[in-house]
Amino acid sequence: MKNKCFGWLKKLKPKGMQSTIMIAFSMISISIMLLLGSVMYLRFSALSRQEIIQSTKKLMKQTEEGLEDYLVSMRQISDALYYNVIKENDFSSQNNDIQNGMNLLYEANRDNLRSIAIYNDYGSLMAAEPIASQKEDPDVTKQEWYVQAMNKMENLHFSTTHIQNLFDDTAFRYYWVISLSRVVELTNDGVSQLGVLLVDMDYSKIYRMMKQINTSNNGQYYYLCDSNGEIIYHPRQIQISDGISSENNRGIAEYKEGIYEETFEGEERKVVVKTISYTGWKLVGVIPYSTFTHGMINLKYFILMLMLLMAMMLVAINRVVSVRISRPILKLNHSVMEYEAGEKPEIYIGGSLEIRHLGHSIQNSYEKIDTLMKEIVLEQNERRKSELDALQSQINPHFLYNALDSITWMVEGERNDEAVFMISQLAKLFRISLSKGRTVITIKEELQHAQSYMNIQKIRYKNAFSIVFDMEDSLYTYCTVKLILQPILENAINYGVNRMDDGGEIKVIGRKEGETIILSVTDNGIGMSKEEVDLVLTDSNNIHKHGTGVGLVNVNNRIQILFGKEYGLHVESEPDEGTTVSICIPAIPYTEDNRKILEKGYFVSKEEMIDKKVQGKE
Numbered sequence: 145m146k147n148k149c150f151g152w153l154k155k156l157k158p159k160g161m162q163s164t165i166m167i168a169f170s171m172i173s174i175s176i177m178l179l180l181g182s183v184m185y186l187r188f189s190a191l192s193r194q195e196i197i198q199s200t201k202k203l204m205k206q207t208e209e210g211l212e213d214y215l216v217s218m219r220q221i222s223d224a225l226y227y228n229v230i231k232e233n234d235f236s237s238q239n240n241d242i243q244n245g246m247n248l249l250y251e252a253n254r255d256n257l258r259s260i261a262i263y264n265d266y267g268s269l270m271a272a273e274p275i276a277s278q279k280e281d282p283d284v285t286k287q288e289w290y291v292q293a294m295n296k297m298e299n300l301h302f303s304t305t306h307i308q309n310l311f312d313d314t315a316f317r318y319y320w321v322i323s324l325s326r327v328v329e330l331t332n333d334g335v336s337q338l339g340v341l342l343v344d345m346d347y348s349k350i351y352r353m354m355k356q357i358n359t360s361n362n363g364q365y366y367y368l369c370d371s372n373g374e375i376i377y378h379p380r381q382i383q384i385s386d387g388i389s390s391e392n393n394r395g396i397a398e399y400k401e402g403i404y405e406e407t408f409e410g411e412e413r414k415v416v417v418k419t420i421s422y423t424g425w426k427l428v429g430v431i432p433y434s435t436f437t438h439g440m441i442n443l444k445y446f447i448l449m450l451m452l453l454m455a456m457m458l459v460a461i462n463r464v465v466s467v468r469i470s471r472p473i474l475k476l477n478h479s480v481m482e483y484e485a486g487e488k489p490e491i492y493i494g495g496s497l498e499i500r501h502l503g504h505s506i507q508n509s510y511e512k513i514d515t516l517m518k519e520i521v522l523e524q525n526e527r528r529k530s531e532l533d534a535l536q537s538q539i540n541p542h543f544l545y546n547a548l549d550s551i552t553w554m555v556e557g558e559r560n561d562e563a564v565f566m567i568s569q570l571a572k573l574f575r576i577s578l579s580k581g582r583t584v585i586t587i588k589e590e591l592q593h594a595q596s597y598m599n600i601q602k603i604r605y606k607n608a609f610s611i612v613f614d615m616e617d618s619l620y621t622y623c624t625v626k627l628i629l630q631p632i633l634e635n636a637i638n639y640g641v642n643r644m645d646d647g648g649e650i651k652v653i654g655r656k657e658g659e660t661i662i663l664s665v666t667d668n669g670i671g672m673s674k675e676e677v678d679l680v681l682t683d684s685n686n687i688h689k690h691g692t693g694v695g696l697v698n699v700n701n702r703i704q705i706l707f708g709k710e711y712g713l714h715v716e717s718e719p720d721e722g723t724t725v726s727i728c729i730p731a732i733p734y735t736e737d738n739r740k741i742l743e744k745g746y747f748v749s750k751e752e753m754i755d756k757k758v759q760g761k762e
Contacts, residue, residue: 173458181451188443193436196364197403200416200429203357204366208418208427210353211368214256214345215422218324219300221253222343225260226328230341235270236333246273258308258321258344263290264330265338272311282310284340289325293340297327302423304374305347320347322376351377363432371424373397396428472499476506483510550604566603572596576626583706584739587654587661588620594629594652601637608648609641615654622661623732623742625706628699632665632725635695640669640723656731663727672717680715696725703729706742 229245246260250273261272267285284290292301303323321344330339350368354377357366367378373394375381383389392408396417404415416429472494479491491510493503547570554563576585576593591613598611633650641648651666672680681700700713707730717723732738 170458174455177451177454177458181447185443185447189436192443196431196436197414197416200364200431204416204418204427204429207353207357207366208420211350211425211427212421214349214353215302215420217253217256218343218345219422221249221257221260222300222324222326222341224249225343226326226341230262230328230330234331234334239271242271243273246271250274256346256349258319258346259311259342260344261310261342262328262330263340263342264332265294265340270330270339279310284310289323289342290340293325293327294338297338300324300326300422302370302425304370304376308344320351321345322347322350355379360435362435364430364435366427366429367391367393368420369393369396369426369428371397371426376425393428396426399426476503480506547600547604550600562603566600569596569599573600582739582743583625584623584734584742585626586620586734587615587622587624587663590624590626590629591615591620591652591654593627594633597630598633598650601633605637605642609637609644610647610649612649612651614651616656619654619656619661621734623734623738624661624663624729625702628703628727629663629665631695631699632727635725636665636667636669636723640667640671643670644668659731661729661731663729664724666722666724668722671719671721671723672715673719677715677717681713699727703727 225246229242229249233239233242233245235242242262250257250260259272259274262270263284264270267283267290289301289303292303301324303325305320305322307318308321309318324343324345326341328339328341330337354366354368358379365379368376369378370376373396375384375391375393378384378391378393380389380391384391390409392406392415395406396415399415399417401417401419404417406413406415412433414431414433416431418427419425420427475494476491476499483491491503491507493500493507547566551563551566551570554560554566573593573596576589576596595613602609602611629652633652636650641650649668651664653664653666655662680696682697696713696715703712711728711730714726714728715723716726732742
């Protein structure tokens, strides 16, 4: 409510003063400043984006020329082999001349070549350079370069990158190559027949050219693919082949030369495509939109600093203009802030008529708010205490009647020792139950109450079941709501182990997990179905409430009233296997101050309880 009043004060535009002029001037200045900053940023951003695209196109143009020069040289080698060596000689009588001609061309271009080979139309090797033994029976007629050459005899065909696999290498080295294949006319013993000329180009030169331009660290990259979209080079080629990464290379196959915008895997980017002559290959430059923003960081800083400087100048001017006019408002604001800080100053009333009227209104509002808040807090605390007292008072008198009957029966049977023990346990039970009217006790006292209760029940049921308490000693000094274990133990006896022929077992376990304490009661009795478990902590009439009459619902409500809705009971059960009821409460050390705070109904969290305790001391 106080924050709303303060917000109302800040929104006020006092009339009769020059503040309207000050506000109008500030708004116009800020609007012009923002407009100029936005226009400058958009203009420079567009220029920077255009510069990046032009730089990319220029770099790709240079790379395209380098690739084309390399491919032209390979084509010239192929033409020279065909027209100057193969066509001019007969394989049957001039094989040495053919081999020498191939050797001369290979030696002159060995930095760019891996091998030269000539095959006839049956796929048999006619000649090769450098001289090497062919692998045993390779079926070259099914290899892609051979099939492409035979299908389109009039064209030269460039393959994608692959490992050369035709010849044996004594050093067991394998090279990545790009194959240039074409159909040629062979002469053998005066008879003309078709064959295929294969020139395996060294892929490393193309690799070096592409790697040289992929040095940017701003997300921009370049790759090379054929007309079908098969990747020839990609900076992430290994990741793509392993399925770790992906690329839109199939879609690029449909693009013509130009600049495109696309969205790939949720990322917007620009794509620059250039076609390599003779091959149909596509050189692709990818520019993610993040690249454009990466280059604008310095510009952003410059514009922000400029706007900040202008804002500081504007603040200084407005300060000088408005200080005299706004002084009454500042004094009123100061008194309101002191009030919000917890002090009780007099709200400032002075200045012009409007400010005096506003001060009187705020003063009256705060007085009414304080009165209402005190009434609400008092009402809520009383209601919480009454709810807790009502739940606490719902104790089953049937247990007392049975215990007294058992004592009477023992006395009549002259079992005096057992009667004395039972009376002492009953006295301990009711001493802790009363607890001087307190609702919050230590876990140690709650455990003693549960032990006394179980000692009485074991005598009543003639030791028909066993009970085990496994509690960490460190838990004894923490707070708990009293009488939360007894109803759960009574349920475990009456609806768990009591109906068992061979005796039952009940375990009470206590553990601390972080800032939460878990107390669990487990029996090995008949258990419950999932439907019964879902209803056991509700007010539904579809399930019989166990034990004390108010049972688990009572315990759960009492815990939540005191500690909050995030705490309470959790029930797990399986038919014929048993039931576990877990109590979840916060780990709050037991002190007199903490007990008083909890019983007054102030608890929301451990931290807030500590804050309230500190405020109370102050």
